[in-house]
Amino acid sequence: MVTVKVPATSANLGPGFDTLGLALALYDELQVSVRDEPGATVEVIGVGAGEVPTDESNLVVRAIAHTFEAVGHPLPGLELVARNNIPHGRGMGSSGAAIVSGIMAAKGLLDGIVEFDAQRLLALANDMEGHPDNVAPALFGGLTIAWVTPEGPRFKKLIVHRGVSPLVLVPEHVMSTALARSLQPQSVPHEDAVFNVSRSALLVAALIQSPELLHAATEDKLHQSYRASAMPETDRLITLLRENGFAAVVSGAGPSILVLCSDPSQRLAAAELVAQKSETRWQPLMLAVDFKGATVTATAERQSDTPAA
Incomplete structure (x- = not known):
């Protein structure tokens, strides 16, 4: 089992269209367990309960599947429990948080098998979101400047003044x-x-x-x-x-x-x-500014609490 915690985000911040993003201390939490049966089931608690899909079409499951496919590993059967606090459809990065949750869950499940650096995590998230301004602060926390190069998306994380x-x-x-x-x-x-x-x-x-x-x-x-x-x-x-x-x-x-x-x-x-x-x-x-970004914790045989960067 792995547990993932991902912050809400606010992108653009006025003039920084598709470039600037800020991580906020409001979190979606996800538990993912591997099971013998193929496929995936999702229990949603909080925001989106009774509204979002609870099968393989769920965005979090699709993000996990995307990550496993990208690294060439077969997707195991999964049971997910999503405790959502980020409002949906309100401009607080809920879809980016779902994508990052899935990618970080896959990172945790593949710990010791596949290495994921910050650039790889951002590229996987950008593949699904289409622009990096929300997924960068969700992954890395703080204030992020994100841009896209021919080689893929890039980011710079900055620490926000304590007075903000x-x-x-x-x-x-x-x-x-x-x-x-x-x-x-x-x-x-x-x-x-x-x-x-x-x-x-x-x-x-x-x-x-x-x-x-x-x-x-x-x-x-x-x-x-x-x-x-x-x-x-x-x-x-x-x-x-x-x-x-x-x-x-x-x-x-x-x-x-x-x-x-x-x-x-x-x-x-x-x-x-x-x-x-x-x-x-x-x-x-x-809300406070979140400075840590997404984390994944293994709760099975080995323990780790690893920020995305």
Whole structure:
């Protein structure tokens, strides 16, 4: 048996479209046992119970199968217990976490047989997710910069300044990542591209060194305005928060809102403002930054607690 723990993530962070991602201290946990019978069964506890598949079509099982196939090993029979806390369809990296859970479970099951370095783990996850901005922080924790080369995806992990206090405001409604991406134009004005390059560079500095710059650093002209029509309440509240000095952005593809505060008291004020002014219910999640990333622990004959990197 192996046990896997994977953090939620928020991608883009405003200007860092498909590049920047942040790991958050909210976790999905997975137990995987090998059995004699072929196939796989999944018990889902918490988020997604009664909604997600519980057979071989489950995304976690598919990620395990993808990893075994990639290294040329036959897939054994599996029993999975998934304890999910990451909201689905809310822009907090639930699909990336499921993929990383499966890959890390396979890593644990193949411990001592196949070696997986950080680049191999990221490549396997990117194969399934299609872009590395969510799976990189889920695997490695902290703030990650991810990019793609002809040789595959790459990442750099950075440690976030201790003053940064994330707040995620989660609505009851969901948003399709595919729909959000379909609203993106194929090209953008040159001045908008330059604007985002400057803000992305500033955002890295703000997150690791100068949190007082977070408001200016989270401005964006590449994706949020194009997606606003699909989530008008998200757009309205982000505008309200930013007008009041809060560094608010769309979390991933939305519709959740990420507020990057420079101290814990600031996020209390942001949550109170939304509670007063929102037309629908938004759940405030006051989360720490996760610095460890995904872990896998063997609970059978040998014990190990191995972070992805």
